[in-house]
Amino acid sequence: MAREKLKDEEKRKLNSENLKKLYSIFEYLIPYRSKFVIGLIFLVVGSFLLLAFPYVAGKLIDVASGDSSWILTDINQVAIALLGILFLQGIISYFRVYLFAQVSENAMSDIRSELYRRIIHLPIAFFDKNRTGELMSRMTADVSMLQTTFSTTLAELIRQIVTLIVGLSMIFITTPALSLFMLAVLPVIIIAAMLFGKKIRKLSRKSQDELAVSSTIAEETFQSILAVKSFTNENFEKKRFGSALDQVVQAAIHAAKYRAGFISFIIFALFGAMVAIIWYGATLLQNGEMSMGDLISFVLYTSFIGGSIAGLGDLFGQLQRAIGASERVLEIQEEATEEYQEKFTGETKIKGNIKFEDVTFAYESRKDIQVLNHLSLKIEQGQKVALVGKSGAGKTTVAQLLMRLYDGYQGSIAIDGKEITDYELRALRGNIGIVPQEIILFGGSIRENIAYGNPEASEEEILAAAEKANALDFINSFPEGLDTQVGERGVKLSGGQRQRIAIARTILKNPAILILDEATSSLDAESENLVQQAFHELMKNRTTLIIAHRLATIKSADNIFVLENGEITETGNHEKLFANSESTYNHLVNLQLVE
Ligand code: ADP
Numbered sequence: 033m034a035r036e037k038l039k040d041e042e043k044r045k046l047n048s049e050n051l052k053k054l055y056s057i058f059e060y061l062i063p064y065r066s067k068f069v070i071g072l073i074f075l076v077v078g079s080f081l082l083l084a085f086p087y088v089a090g091k092l093i094d095v096a097s098g099d100s101s102w103i104l105t106d107i108n109q110v111a112i113a114l115l116g117i118l119f120l121q122g123i124i125s126y127f128r129v130y131l132f133a134q135v136s137e138n139a140m141s142d143i144r145s146e147l148y149r150r151i152i153h154l155p156i157a158f159f160d161k162n163r164t165g166e167l168m169s170r171m172t173a174d175v176s177m178l179q180t181t182f183s184t185t186l187a188e189l190i191r192q193i194v195t196l197i198v199g200l201s202m203i204f205i206t207t208p209a210l211s212l213f214m215l216a217v218l219p220v221i222i223i224a225a226m227l228f229g230k231k232i233r234k235l236s237r238k239s240q241d242e243l244a245v246s247s248t249i250a251e252e253t254f255q256s257i258l259a260v261k262s263f264t265n266e267n268f269e270k271k272r273f274g275s276a277l278d279q280v281v282q283a284a285i286h287a288a289k290y291r292a293g294f295i296s297f298i299i300f301a302l303f304g305a306m307v308a309i310i311w312y313g314a315t316l317l318q319n320g321e322m323s324m325g326d327l328i329s330f331v332l333y334t335s336f337i338g339g340s341i342a343g344l345g346d347l348f349g350q351l352q353r354a355i356g357a358s359e360r361v362l363e364i365q366e367e368a369t370e371e372y373q374e375k376f377t378g379e380t381k382i383k384g385n386i387k388f389e390d391v392t393f394a395y396e397s398r399k400d401i402q403v404l405n406h407l408s409l410k411i412e413q414g415q416k417v418a419l420v421g422k423s424g425a426g427k428t429t430v431a432q433l434l435m436r437l438y439d440g441y442q443g444s445i446a447i448d449g450k451e452i453t454d455y456e457l458r459a460l461r462g463n464i465g466i467v468p469q470e471i472i473l474f475g476g477s478i479r480e481n482i483a484y485g486n487p488e489a490s491e492e493e494i495l496a497a498a499e500k501a502n503a504l505d506f507i508n509s510f511p512e513g514l515d516t517q518v519g520e521r522g523v524k525l526s527g528g529q530r531q532r533i534a535i536a537r538t539i540l541k542n543p544a545i546l547i548l549d550e551a552t553s554s555l556d557a558e559s560e561n562l563v564q565q566a567f568h569e570l571m572k573n574r575t576t577l578i579i580a581h582r583l584a585t586i587k588s589a590d591n592i593f594v595l596e597n598g599e600i601t602e603t604g605n606h607e608k609l610f611a612n613s614e615s616t617y618n619h620l621v622n623l624q625l626v627e
């Protein structure tokens with residue numbers, strides 16, 4: 033994946049369309065524009081001050097050699113003026129850097145918080161397509177890149193352009209003959225340096241990308257450390273990471289070869305040019321066509337100009353990367369989010385009559401497979417129904433569609449006679465509770481995890497929910513009780529304990545419709561008993577859809593739906609369906625659901 037991205041990057045040029053993208057990031061600077069403008073003014077003033085330096089330094093020599101045509105006629109005065117210029121330059125630089133930092137820190141924090149808000153409002157389908165690590169890098173690395181752009185790159189760009197223009201004008205005005213000579217020498221070096229620079233940038237980007245590939249490998253391995261250890265695949269992972277590192281080294285060394293060549297070329301070319309220019313200047317000096325002071329300021333200006341040309345090359349490289357970063361940031365801004373209505377009060381009451389009619393659905397990330405195919409089913413308010421079918425039949429999909437975790441189905445899904453797309457999204461999701469098979473808790477305390485179901489719940493309500501969920505006993509057995517930290521993703525608790533916390537959380541949420549998606553399939557017998565009782569408590573007075581493997585759970589259901597080939601092929605209670613020895617249900621019970 034990272035390697036594909038590399039090709040994209042190479043296409044990324046500084047054309048107007050790309051600059052426009054960078055420009056739209058500028059909008060984040062608008063709230064801080066006055067500071068930004070003051071910073072810019074300081075920047076330009078500072079650059080001019082610095083540019084006055086070679087001129088005045090040259091005058092110092094001329095005044096020393098007896099030229100009294102300038103305003104200051106004493107070398108001490110000129111020296112003090114020089115120091116004054118530097119001092120003022122220093123103060124201005126301080127405020128410029130400080131102001132730009134203030135502006136860029138604030139603007140980037142705004143971008144990050146907007147990005148975060150957007151990402152958490154993106155539909156699940158987006159997360160199916162994008163990896164977490166990649167999203168993280170957009171929020172951190174890409175935004176940091178933009179920050180560097182706004183705090184230093186742009187400032188430097190302006191400073192270098194001013195330096196270049198003013199520097200060139202100054203030497204042309206003061207020493208035209210020498211400047212023309214220089215102009216004949218310099219372009220050769222500049223063009224060679226630019227070609228070199230381009231190659232080097234490309235190569236170092238490649239080594240950066242190889243580094244990203246290796247980091248992704250490490251990240252994924254650490255996240256699945258349990259799997260690595262249980263398969264004792266440490267060596268395999270070490271090799272995988274090792275060969276990724278080899279790629280990094282190879283790419284970096286390849287880039288270093290060019291860089292080394294570049295450096296030796298530049299040293300030779302620049303100093304060679306310097307010798308040529310000084311030689312020509314000395315000739316002019318000897319013939320009395322130029323003063324010593326002029327030569328000094330010429331040499332100083334030339335070094336400024338050379339510096340700014342080299343700097344500009346670098347800055348263009350940075351700008352290109354900034355464009356890449358802004359593209360990746362803006363891409364997320366352009367994704368359609370699922371917005372909740374601001375004014376929603378949460379009052380929409382749902383009774384819980386569910387009706388799927390002729391529902392056809394394929395996941396966006398796998399359009400060619402129709403997961404649901406003209407599926408119809410009906411659940412009455414308060415009913416407990418079971419949905420059974422082989423693994424991969426589409427049971428979870430049914431649950432996710434009901435909650436509108438995925439959109440884009442054909443047909444109709446209605447609750448209480450109203451299409452789910454006509455509900456305010458928060459009202460819909462707020463009235464449906466899902467207990468999935470794999471419970472993932474947030475790193476934090478048990479209290480925080482239970483209260484996630486209703487952040488406004490009181491201590492008593494939290495305890496009552498924990499009790500109903502059969503969780504109070506084990507919570508009290510921990511010395512810190514509700515304040516026990518559950519560890520990252522809840523790893524410090526057992527599966528059954530996590531399950532009961534999830535139940536307590538759902539009790540607090542108090543949804544009208546409940547979905548248990550294979551919620552007990554990964555439990556041991558003892559915790560299953562406790563969890564079953566908790567589920568019983570949770571199901572009271574709620575329309576419940578149980579997606580289940582366990583015969584005991586299914587047997588007691590009011591109605592059973594068999595999902596096969598994307599549609600419901602059999603409906604009825606256990607006795608009726610099981611009685612038919614030819615039924616898929618009978619088959620499923622015999623094959624998979626035996627206890
Ligand atoms: P079940 O819960 O019955 O085991 P699912 O509803 O999870 O089945 O999956 C049904 C089919 O849809 C499977 O073929 C699965 O591979 C596919 N599927 C599930 N989730 C996604 C997804 N997010 N993107 C693409 N395909 C998916």
Ligand code: MG
Nearest residue numbers: 427428429549
């Ligand atoms: Mg499933």
